[in-house]
Amino acid sequence: MGGIIVNHSGDVVKGTLEALAASPLGGLVKPGARVSVKPNMVLARPPSEGATTHPEIVEGIIIFLREKGVFDIEIIESAWVGDDTKRVYRVCGFDKLSEKYGARLYDLKDDKIRKVKAGNYTFEICEKALETDFLINVPVLKAHCQTRMTCCLKNLKGCISDREKRNFHAMGLHRPIAYLNAVIKTSFCVIDGICGDLTFEEGGNPVARNMIICGQDPVLLDSYCAGLLGFDAADIDYIGIASDLGVGRLYGSETPVIELNADNKPSAPEPSGLARRLSAHIDGDKACSACYSALISALNRAGRYRGGKICVGQGFRGKSGKLGCGDCASGFENYVKGCPPSAAEIAKWLTDL
Ligand code: SF4
Incomplete structure:
Protein backbone atom coordinates (compact mmCIF):
# COMPACT_ATOMS: atom_id res chain seq x y z
CA MET A 1 0.00 0.00 0.00
CA LYS A 265 8.12 23.46 7.11
CA PRO A 266 6.69 25.51 10.02
CA SER A 267 7.83 24.63 13.52
CA ALA A 268 5.47 21.95 14.91
CA PRO A 269 2.58 23.50 16.87
CA GLU A 270 1.49 21.91 20.13
CA PRO A 271 -2.15 21.00 20.68
CA SER A 272 -3.55 23.32 23.32
CA GLY A 273 -5.41 20.61 25.22
CA LEU A 274 -8.17 23.17 25.85
CA ALA A 275 -10.90 20.78 24.76
CA ARG A 276 -9.62 18.19 27.19
CA ARG A 277 -9.67 20.70 30.06
CA LEU A 278 -13.20 21.84 29.22
CA SER A 279 -14.41 18.26 28.97
CA ALA A 280 -13.74 17.91 32.70
CA HIS A 281 -17.08 19.74 33.15
CA ILE A 282 -18.92 17.17 31.04
CA ASP A 283 -20.33 13.75 31.75
CA GLY A 284 -20.73 12.34 28.24
CA ASP A 285 -22.46 9.07 27.40
CA LYS A 286 -23.01 8.22 23.73
CA ALA A 287 -23.10 11.91 22.79
CA CYS A 288 -23.35 12.93 19.13
CA SER A 289 -20.46 15.08 17.88
CA ALA A 290 -22.68 18.07 17.18
CA CYS A 291 -24.07 18.09 20.74
CA TYR A 292 -20.78 17.42 22.49
CA SER A 293 -18.73 19.95 20.56
CA ALA A 294 -21.44 22.63 20.87
CA LEU A 295 -21.24 22.15 24.63
CA ILE A 296 -17.43 22.37 24.57
CA SER A 297 -17.63 25.58 22.52
CA ALA A 298 -20.22 27.08 24.86
CA LEU A 299 -18.10 26.25 27.92
CA ASN A 300 -15.13 27.85 26.19
CA ARG A 301 -17.20 30.95 25.48
CA ALA A 302 -18.59 31.04 29.01
CA GLY A 303 -15.09 31.45 30.49
CA ARG A 304 -14.70 30.04 33.99
CA TYR A 305 -17.54 27.61 34.55
CA ARG A 306 -17.93 26.63 38.20
CA GLY A 307 -21.21 24.69 38.14
CA GLY A 308 -21.75 20.93 38.38
CA LYS A 309 -21.11 18.39 35.63
CA ILE A 310 -23.31 18.72 32.58
CA CYS A 311 -24.64 15.44 31.19
CA VAL A 312 -24.85 15.01 27.40
CA GLY A 313 -25.65 12.06 25.19
CA GLN A 314 -28.06 9.33 24.27
CA GLY A 315 -27.05 7.37 27.37
CA PHE A 316 -29.10 9.85 29.44
CA ARG A 317 -32.39 9.26 27.62
CA GLY A 318 -35.15 8.45 30.09
CA LYS A 319 -32.90 9.25 33.04
CA SER A 320 -33.08 11.99 35.65
CA GLY A 321 -30.38 14.30 36.96
CA LYS A 322 -29.53 17.92 37.54
CA LEU A 323 -27.89 19.55 34.49
CA GLY A 324 -28.25 18.24 30.95
CA CYS A 325 -27.56 19.26 27.37
CA GLY A 326 -29.89 18.32 24.50
CA ASP A 327 -33.26 16.60 24.26
CA CYS A 328 -31.73 13.32 25.42
CA ALA A 329 -31.53 14.91 28.90
CA SER A 330 -35.18 16.03 28.89
CA GLY A 331 -35.76 14.15 32.16
CA PHE A 332 -33.25 16.39 33.95
CA GLU A 333 -34.15 19.22 36.37
CA ASN A 334 -32.46 21.77 34.10
CA TYR A 335 -31.49 21.10 30.49
CA VAL A 336 -30.97 22.88 27.17
CA LYS A 337 -33.61 21.94 24.58
CA GLY A 338 -32.58 20.93 21.05
CA CYS A 339 -31.28 17.97 19.07
CA PRO A 340 -28.64 19.24 18.94
CA PRO A 341 -28.90 22.63 20.68
CA SER A 342 -26.60 25.28 19.20
CA ALA A 343 -23.49 26.49 21.01
CA ALA A 344 -25.18 29.91 21.33
CA GLU A 345 -28.25 28.36 23.01
CA ILE A 346 -26.06 26.44 25.41
CA ALA A 347 -23.94 29.53 26.13
CA LYS A 348 -27.10 31.50 26.97
CA TRP A 349 -28.28 28.67 29.22
CA LEU A 350 -24.90 28.62 30.99
CA THR A 351 -25.17 32.38 31.56
CA ASP A 352 -28.69 31.98 32.99
CA LEU A 353 -27.40 29.25 35.30
S1 SF4 B 1 -29.84 15.52 21.91
FE1 SF4 B 1 -29.76 14.82 19.79
S2 SF4 B 1 -27.73 15.45 19.05
FE2 SF4 B 1 -27.69 15.51 21.30
S3 SF4 B 1 -26.86 13.51 21.95
FE3 SF4 B 1 -29.11 13.38 21.94
S4 SF4 B 1 -29.61 12.54 19.90
FE4 SF4 B 1 -27.49 13.34 19.80
Whole structure:
Protein backbone atom coordinates (compact mmCIF):
# COMPACT_ATOMS: atom_id res chain seq x y z
CA MET A 1 0.00 0.00 0.00
CA GLY A 2 2.98 2.33 -0.58
CA GLY A 3 4.29 5.12 1.58
CA ILE A 4 3.45 8.71 2.43
CA ILE A 5 4.00 11.92 0.48
CA VAL A 6 4.15 15.17 2.49
CA ASN A 7 4.30 18.51 0.71
CA HIS A 8 4.92 21.70 2.68
CA SER A 9 3.39 24.29 0.42
CA GLY A 10 1.59 27.58 0.88
CA ASP A 11 0.14 27.38 -2.67
CA VAL A 12 -2.62 24.84 -2.18
CA VAL A 13 -3.51 23.96 -5.80
CA LYS A 14 0.14 23.78 -6.88
CA GLY A 15 1.11 21.93 -3.71
CA THR A 16 -1.63 19.35 -4.27
CA LEU A 17 -0.53 18.80 -7.88
CA GLU A 18 3.10 18.35 -6.77
CA ALA A 19 2.11 15.86 -4.07
CA LEU A 20 -0.07 13.85 -6.49
CA ALA A 21 2.65 13.82 -9.17
CA ALA A 22 5.04 12.27 -6.61
CA SER A 23 2.41 9.67 -5.59
CA PRO A 24 1.20 6.48 -7.30
CA LEU A 25 -2.27 7.96 -7.98
CA GLY A 26 -1.67 8.42 -11.73
CA GLY A 27 -1.08 4.67 -12.12
CA LEU A 28 -3.98 3.63 -9.92
CA VAL A 29 -6.90 5.46 -11.47
CA LYS A 30 -8.07 4.30 -14.89
CA PRO A 31 -9.05 6.73 -17.67
CA GLY A 32 -12.85 6.88 -17.90
CA ALA A 33 -13.35 5.79 -14.29
CA ARG A 34 -16.12 7.27 -12.14
CA VAL A 35 -14.26 8.93 -9.29
CA SER A 36 -15.89 10.13 -6.06
CA VAL A 37 -14.14 12.71 -3.91
CA LYS A 38 -15.15 12.80 -0.22
CA PRO A 39 -14.09 16.03 1.52
CA ASN A 40 -14.85 16.96 5.14
CA MET A 41 -17.86 19.29 4.97
CA VAL A 42 -18.90 18.73 8.56
CA LEU A 43 -20.48 22.16 9.13
CA ALA A 44 -20.92 25.56 7.50
CA ARG A 45 -17.62 27.23 8.34
CA PRO A 46 -15.05 28.29 5.72
CA PRO A 47 -11.89 26.15 5.49
CA SER A 48 -9.77 29.00 6.86
CA GLU A 49 -11.38 28.28 10.28
CA GLY A 50 -9.87 24.82 10.47
CA ALA A 51 -12.84 22.44 10.22
CA THR A 52 -13.53 21.90 6.53
CA THR A 53 -11.58 20.82 3.43
CA HIS A 54 -10.10 23.59 1.25
CA PRO A 55 -11.73 23.53 -2.20
CA GLU A 56 -8.27 24.28 -3.66
CA ILE A 57 -7.14 20.78 -2.66
CA VAL A 58 -10.10 19.25 -4.47
CA GLU A 59 -9.35 21.58 -7.40
CA GLY A 60 -5.80 20.19 -7.56
CA ILE A 61 -7.22 16.64 -7.52
CA ILE A 62 -9.68 17.45 -10.32
CA ILE A 63 -6.98 19.04 -12.52
CA PHE A 64 -4.73 16.01 -11.96
CA LEU A 65 -7.51 13.54 -12.76
CA ARG A 66 -8.54 15.36 -15.94
CA GLU A 67 -4.93 15.23 -17.14
CA LYS A 68 -5.13 11.44 -16.67
CA GLY A 69 -8.31 11.16 -18.75
CA VAL A 70 -10.75 11.08 -15.83
CA PHE A 71 -13.71 13.41 -16.31
CA ASP A 72 -16.53 11.61 -14.48
CA ILE A 73 -15.91 13.22 -11.09
CA GLU A 74 -18.41 13.70 -8.26
CA ILE A 75 -18.04 15.24 -4.82
CA ILE A 76 -19.95 13.42 -2.09
CA GLU A 77 -20.63 14.38 1.53
CA SER A 78 -23.21 14.55 4.29
CA ALA A 79 -22.73 17.29 6.92
CA TRP A 80 -23.11 16.42 10.59
CA VAL A 81 -26.53 15.96 12.19
CA GLY A 82 -28.22 19.37 12.34
CA ASP A 83 -26.42 21.07 9.43
CA ASP A 84 -27.38 21.39 5.77
CA THR A 85 -24.78 19.92 3.39
CA LYS A 86 -25.82 22.21 0.52
CA ARG A 87 -25.26 25.26 2.71
CA VAL A 88 -21.87 23.87 3.75
CA TYR A 89 -20.89 23.39 0.08
CA ARG A 90 -21.85 27.03 -0.61
CA VAL A 91 -20.05 28.48 2.44
CA CYS A 92 -16.90 26.50 1.63
CA GLY A 93 -16.81 27.50 -2.07
CA PHE A 94 -17.56 24.05 -3.50
CA ASP A 95 -20.49 25.26 -5.63
CA LYS A 96 -18.10 27.53 -7.59
CA LEU A 97 -15.61 24.66 -7.94
CA SER A 98 -18.37 22.42 -9.25
CA GLU A 99 -19.38 25.03 -11.85
CA LYS A 100 -15.81 25.65 -12.97
CA TYR A 101 -14.96 21.98 -13.64
CA GLY A 102 -18.34 20.33 -14.09
CA ALA A 103 -17.75 18.06 -11.08
CA ARG A 104 -21.14 17.08 -9.64
CA LEU A 105 -21.92 17.95 -6.02
CA TYR A 106 -23.98 15.40 -4.08
CA ASP A 107 -25.63 15.81 -0.71
CA LEU A 108 -25.56 12.27 0.67
CA LYS A 109 -28.46 13.15 2.98
CA ASP A 110 -30.58 12.82 -0.22
CA ASP A 111 -28.98 9.54 -1.31
CA LYS A 112 -30.47 6.04 -1.20
CA ILE A 113 -29.39 4.01 1.80
CA ARG A 114 -28.14 0.45 1.68
CA LYS A 115 -27.85 -1.78 4.75
CA VAL A 116 -24.44 -3.43 4.85
CA LYS A 117 -23.19 -5.99 7.35
CA ALA A 118 -19.75 -5.56 8.91
CA GLY A 119 -18.91 -7.97 11.72
CA ASN A 120 -21.82 -7.76 14.16
CA TYR A 121 -22.89 -4.37 12.79
CA THR A 122 -25.40 -3.54 10.07
CA PHE A 123 -24.64 -0.05 8.81
CA GLU A 124 -26.91 2.31 6.85
CA ILE A 125 -24.51 3.48 4.12
CA CYS A 126 -25.17 5.97 1.30
CA GLU A 127 -25.12 4.11 -2.02
CA LYS A 128 -22.85 6.57 -3.80
CA ALA A 129 -20.01 5.71 -1.44
CA LEU A 130 -20.42 2.01 -2.32
CA GLU A 131 -21.00 2.25 -6.06
CA THR A 132 -18.09 4.41 -7.13
CA ASP A 133 -15.13 3.03 -9.13
CA PHE A 134 -12.56 4.95 -7.12
CA LEU A 135 -13.02 6.81 -3.82
CA ILE A 136 -10.64 9.63 -2.93
CA ASN A 137 -10.89 10.54 0.75
CA VAL A 138 -9.96 14.20 1.43
CA PRO A 139 -10.18 14.78 5.20
CA VAL A 140 -8.93 17.65 7.33
CA LEU A 141 -6.28 16.72 9.87
CA LYS A 142 -7.66 18.12 13.13
CA ALA A 143 -8.53 17.37 16.73
CA HIS A 144 -11.78 15.77 17.86
CA CYS A 145 -13.40 16.21 21.27
CA GLN A 146 -14.28 12.55 21.67
CA THR A 147 -11.83 10.54 19.56
CA ARG A 148 -8.93 13.00 20.04
CA MET A 149 -8.20 13.26 16.32
CA THR A 150 -10.04 12.91 13.05
CA CYS A 151 -8.48 12.26 9.67
CA CYS A 152 -8.95 9.59 6.96
CA LEU A 153 -10.70 6.78 8.85
CA LYS A 154 -13.22 8.96 10.69
CA ASN A 155 -13.99 11.05 7.60
CA LEU A 156 -16.00 8.16 6.14
CA LYS A 157 -18.63 8.78 8.81
CA GLY A 158 -19.95 11.37 6.34
CA CYS A 159 -21.03 8.47 4.09
CA ILE A 160 -23.72 7.08 6.43
CA SER A 161 -27.29 8.15 7.20
CA ASP A 162 -27.92 10.71 9.97
CA ARG A 163 -29.62 7.98 11.98
CA GLU A 164 -26.49 5.85 11.68
CA LYS A 165 -24.31 8.79 12.74
CA ARG A 166 -26.31 8.93 15.98
CA ASN A 167 -25.96 5.16 16.34
CA PHE A 168 -22.18 5.45 15.94
CA HIS A 169 -22.04 7.72 18.98
CA ALA A 170 -24.28 5.35 20.90
CA MET A 171 -21.90 2.51 19.98
CA GLY A 172 -18.82 4.39 21.18
CA LEU A 173 -17.46 5.61 17.80
CA HIS A 174 -14.15 3.75 17.66
CA ARG A 175 -15.22 0.23 16.71
CA PRO A 176 -17.91 1.26 14.23
CA ILE A 177 -15.51 3.74 12.57
CA ALA A 178 -12.97 0.94 12.08
CA TYR A 179 -15.61 -1.50 10.78
CA LEU A 180 -17.06 1.12 8.42
CA ASN A 181 -13.63 1.36 6.79
CA ALA A 182 -13.70 -2.39 6.25
CA VAL A 183 -16.80 -2.05 4.04
CA ILE A 184 -16.26 1.31 2.30
CA LYS A 185 -13.05 0.97 0.35
CA THR A 186 -10.90 4.08 0.13
CA SER A 187 -8.77 4.03 -3.02
CA PHE A 188 -6.60 7.04 -2.22
CA CYS A 189 -6.32 9.77 0.43
CA VAL A 190 -5.28 13.42 0.17
CA ILE A 191 -5.15 15.05 3.60
CA ASP A 192 -5.78 18.74 4.10
CA GLY A 193 -3.17 19.75 6.67
CA ILE A 194 -3.30 23.43 5.72
CA CYS A 195 -4.72 24.87 8.94
CA GLY A 196 -6.69 22.23 10.85
CA ASP A 197 -8.07 23.07 14.27
CA LEU A 198 -5.97 21.30 16.89
CA THR A 199 -8.59 21.85 19.60
CA PHE A 200 -12.09 21.25 18.15
CA GLU A 201 -13.43 19.41 15.12
CA GLU A 202 -15.82 22.30 14.47
CA GLY A 203 -13.06 24.87 13.86
CA GLY A 204 -12.44 28.34 15.19
CA ASN A 205 -8.83 27.77 16.30
CA PRO A 206 -6.97 27.05 13.05
CA VAL A 207 -3.24 26.37 13.25
CA ALA A 208 -1.31 27.05 10.03
CA ARG A 209 0.83 24.06 9.00
CA ASN A 210 0.59 24.25 5.19
CA MET A 211 0.82 20.50 4.71
CA ILE A 212 -0.70 18.34 2.01
CA ILE A 213 -0.27 14.65 2.78
CA CYS A 214 -1.25 11.79 0.52
CA GLY A 215 -1.06 8.03 0.10
CA GLN A 216 -3.13 4.91 -0.43
CA ASP A 217 -3.44 3.48 3.06
CA PRO A 218 -5.82 5.29 5.49
CA VAL A 219 -4.47 3.40 8.53
CA LEU A 220 -0.87 4.24 7.63
CA LEU A 221 -1.76 7.88 7.09
CA ASP A 222 -3.85 8.20 10.27
CA SER A 223 -1.16 6.58 12.41
CA TYR A 224 1.45 8.91 10.89
CA CYS A 225 -0.80 11.96 11.38
CA ALA A 226 -1.53 11.02 15.03
CA GLY A 227 2.16 11.74 15.63
CA LEU A 228 1.79 15.16 13.99
CA LEU A 229 -0.85 16.03 16.62
CA GLY A 230 1.31 14.79 19.49
CA PHE A 231 -0.40 11.40 19.96
CA ASP A 232 0.72 7.81 19.62
CA ALA A 233 -1.41 5.80 17.21
CA ALA A 234 -2.25 3.62 20.25
CA ASP A 235 -3.99 6.67 21.82
CA ILE A 236 -6.62 6.59 19.04
CA ASP A 237 -8.47 3.29 19.44
CA TYR A 238 -10.06 3.15 16.01
CA ILE A 239 -6.66 3.18 14.28
CA GLY A 240 -5.55 -0.02 16.02
CA ILE A 241 -8.92 -1.71 15.45
CA ALA A 242 -8.81 -0.83 11.73
CA SER A 243 -5.30 -2.26 11.53
CA ASP A 244 -6.46 -5.48 13.21
CA LEU A 245 -9.30 -5.71 10.67
CA GLY A 246 -6.78 -5.54 7.81
CA VAL A 247 -7.89 -2.11 6.56
CA GLY A 248 -4.22 -1.08 6.41
CA ARG A 249 -0.95 -1.20 8.30
CA LEU A 250 0.43 1.03 11.01
CA TYR A 251 3.09 3.64 10.42
CA GLY A 252 6.57 2.69 11.60
CA SER A 253 10.15 3.81 11.24
CA GLU A 254 10.45 1.66 8.09
CA THR A 255 7.57 3.50 6.33
CA PRO A 256 8.87 5.47 3.34
CA VAL A 257 7.99 9.16 3.72
CA ILE A 258 8.83 11.54 0.86
CA GLU A 259 8.91 15.19 1.94
CA LEU A 260 8.62 17.91 -0.68
CA ASN A 261 9.53 21.55 -0.06
CA ALA A 262 10.81 20.71 3.42
CA ASP A 263 12.33 24.21 3.67
CA ASN A 264 8.80 25.61 4.06
CA LYS A 265 8.12 23.46 7.11
CA PRO A 266 6.69 25.51 10.02
CA SER A 267 7.83 24.63 13.52
CA ALA A 268 5.47 21.95 14.91
CA PRO A 269 2.58 23.50 16.87
CA GLU A 270 1.49 21.91 20.13
CA PRO A 271 -2.15 21.00 20.68
CA SER A 272 -3.55 23.32 23.32
CA GLY A 273 -5.41 20.61 25.22
CA LEU A 274 -8.17 23.17 25.85
CA ALA A 275 -10.90 20.78 24.76
CA ARG A 276 -9.62 18.19 27.19
CA ARG A 277 -9.67 20.70 30.06
CA LEU A 278 -13.20 21.84 29.22
CA SER A 279 -14.41 18.26 28.97
CA ALA A 280 -13.74 17.91 32.70
CA HIS A 281 -17.08 19.74 33.15
CA ILE A 282 -18.92 17.17 31.04
CA ASP A 283 -20.33 13.75 31.75
CA GLY A 284 -20.73 12.34 28.24
CA ASP A 285 -22.46 9.07 27.40
CA LYS A 286 -23.01 8.22 23.73
CA ALA A 287 -23.10 11.91 22.79
CA CYS A 288 -23.35 12.93 19.13
CA SER A 289 -20.46 15.08 17.88
CA ALA A 290 -22.68 18.07 17.18
CA CYS A 291 -24.07 18.09 20.74
CA TYR A 292 -20.78 17.42 22.49
CA SER A 293 -18.73 19.95 20.56
CA ALA A 294 -21.44 22.63 20.87
CA LEU A 295 -21.24 22.15 24.63
CA ILE A 296 -17.43 22.37 24.57
CA SER A 297 -17.63 25.58 22.52
CA ALA A 298 -20.22 27.08 24.86
CA LEU A 299 -18.10 26.25 27.92
CA ASN A 300 -15.13 27.85 26.19
CA ARG A 301 -17.20 30.95 25.48
CA ALA A 302 -18.59 31.04 29.01
CA GLY A 303 -15.09 31.45 30.49
CA ARG A 304 -14.70 30.04 33.99
CA TYR A 305 -17.54 27.61 34.55
CA ARG A 306 -17.93 26.63 38.20
CA GLY A 307 -21.21 24.69 38.14
CA GLY A 308 -21.75 20.93 38.38
CA LYS A 309 -21.11 18.39 35.63
CA ILE A 310 -23.31 18.72 32.58
CA CYS A 311 -24.64 15.44 31.19
CA VAL A 312 -24.85 15.01 27.40
CA GLY A 313 -25.65 12.06 25.19
CA GLN A 314 -28.06 9.33 24.27
CA GLY A 315 -27.05 7.37 27.37
CA PHE A 316 -29.10 9.85 29.44
CA ARG A 317 -32.39 9.26 27.62
CA GLY A 318 -35.15 8.45 30.09
CA LYS A 319 -32.90 9.25 33.04
CA SER A 320 -33.08 11.99 35.65
CA GLY A 321 -30.38 14.30 36.96
CA LYS A 322 -29.53 17.92 37.54
CA LEU A 323 -27.89 19.55 34.49
CA GLY A 324 -28.25 18.24 30.95
CA CYS A 325 -27.56 19.26 27.37
CA GLY A 326 -29.89 18.32 24.50
CA ASP A 327 -33.26 16.60 24.26
CA CYS A 328 -31.73 13.32 25.42
CA ALA A 329 -31.53 14.91 28.90
CA SER A 330 -35.18 16.03 28.89
CA GLY A 331 -35.76 14.15 32.16
CA PHE A 332 -33.25 16.39 33.95
CA GLU A 333 -34.15 19.22 36.37
CA ASN A 334 -32.46 21.77 34.10
CA TYR A 335 -31.49 21.10 30.49
CA VAL A 336 -30.97 22.88 27.17
CA LYS A 337 -33.61 21.94 24.58
CA GLY A 338 -32.58 20.93 21.05
CA CYS A 339 -31.28 17.97 19.07
CA PRO A 340 -28.64 19.24 18.94
CA PRO A 341 -28.90 22.63 20.68
CA SER A 342 -26.60 25.28 19.20
CA ALA A 343 -23.49 26.49 21.01
CA ALA A 344 -25.18 29.91 21.33
CA GLU A 345 -28.25 28.36 23.01
CA ILE A 346 -26.06 26.44 25.41
CA ALA A 347 -23.94 29.53 26.13
CA LYS A 348 -27.10 31.50 26.97
CA TRP A 349 -28.28 28.67 29.22
CA LEU A 350 -24.90 28.62 30.99
CA THR A 351 -25.17 32.38 31.56
CA ASP A 352 -28.69 31.98 32.99
CA LEU A 353 -27.40 29.25 35.30
S1 SF4 B 1 -29.84 15.52 21.91
FE1 SF4 B 1 -27.69 15.51 21.30
S2 SF4 B 1 -26.86 13.51 21.95
FE2 SF4 B 1 -29.11 13.38 21.94
S3 SF4 B 1 -29.61 12.54 19.90
FE3 SF4 B 1 -29.76 14.82 19.79
S4 SF4 B 1 -27.73 15.45 19.05
FE4 SF4 B 1 -27.49 13.34 19.80
